Amino acid sequence: MRFRDIAWAKLNLTLEVLGRRGDGFHELRSLVAFAGAGDTVEFTPHISPGPRLVAQGAGAPVPPGVTLEVEGPFAGALAGANLMLEAAEAARARVPPCRPAPSGLVKALPVAAGLGGGSADAAAALRLLVAAGEGAFSAEDAGAIAPVLGSDVAVCLRSSPAMITGRGEKVAAVSGFPHCGVVLANPGVELATSAVYGALGAAPLDASPEALSEGAPPLDFGGSFEALIAYASARVNDLEPAARRLAPELGAVISALETLSGARLVRLSGSGATCFAVFATPREALRAAILLAEKAPDWWITAGILGNPRTP
Known part of the structure; x- marks a missing residue:
C-alpha cells in the first residue's frame, strides 16, 4: 500500500x-x-x-x-x-x-x-x-x-x-483569500537563493525581529479579489532586482506576462526564476497560459488555482 x-x-x-x-x-x-x-x-x-x-x-x-x-x-x-x-x-x-x-x-x-x-x-x-x-x-x-x-x-x-x-519559519494564517487563478512561467534558468540574497546586499537589520512584528493585525481579505490585488500591488518582491541582474532573461518573462489579457499582478516569486501573473478567475488564467505557451514554447508554463489547492 x-x-x-x-x-x-x-x-x-x-x-x-x-x-x-x-x-x-x-x-x-x-x-x-x-x-x-x-x-x-x-x-x-x-x-x-x-x-x-x-x-x-x-x-x-x-x-x-x-x-x-x-x-x-x-x-x-x-x-x-x-x-x-x-x-x-x-x-x-x-x-x-x-x-x-x-x-x-x-x-x-x-x-x-x-x-x-x-x-x-x-x-x-x-x-x-x-x-x-x-x-x-x-x-x-x-x-x-x-x-x-x-x-x-x-x-x-x-x-x-x-x-x-x-527567516520564513513564523507562519500566521491569512483569512478570506479569494478564489482566483494564476499563470506560472519559467524560462529554464536556475537561480540559487544564496546567490540572489548575496547580490541583494541587504543592510543589517536595525530593529529586533520581535519589534518588527509587534501589533501587526492578521490579514483578512474577506474573499475580495480586489482587496488582495490592492494589498499586493502596494508592496514588492525586494529580491526581484537582484534576480534580474543575475538572470536578465527574467525581464522578457515578466514583460510577456504583463501583456496577457486580464493579468492583474505580475511578479517574480521568491528568488526566482519563476514569474507569475494573477487573474480574477482560473478560467482566465488557463486561457492566458495556452496563449503564452504558443508564443514561448521553450518555457515551462502552467496555470492553476491560487490560494489553498488542498481544499476545493
Missing part, C-alpha cells in the same frame, strides 16, 4: 526583506499562497532491509533499506541533499517507532525556481508520515520538525495562504 500527497508550489505574492540579521539570515515579511501545481510524493508504510537505490537525478545518500525512485520532467535536475529523506530521518530520530519512508517522487516543478519545491517535498513527506505512521508520528511532531528542516517547510506543511516572518 502506498500513500500519496502533492507538494504544492509556493508563491511569494509579496516579499519584503527587512534587513540582514546577526545570524546571517534575512528578516522577511511575505504574503504566501499556493498554486495548483506541484510534485507528487509517495510513501510506503513498511520498509524492509535491502539495497540502497537512488533513481535518476537524486544525489543524496539514502539510508539503508530506503528505496527512493525519482522521475518526472525535472528529475535530472536534482542534486545534493534531498530534504524528503532528511524529513524521514528527523521523524525517526524524534519518534523511533516511526518506520515509513519516502519511496517515490515525481518531480514536476522546476528546480531552483522560487517555488519552494524542496521544502514542499519535505512538507508533503511529513504529512504522509502522519498519515502512514499509525499514530506513532503526529501532526504536532511534524510541526516541530518542519522549521528545523528549512525556512519554508513550516508554511509548506500547511500549504494554505499565510503571512510569513522571521
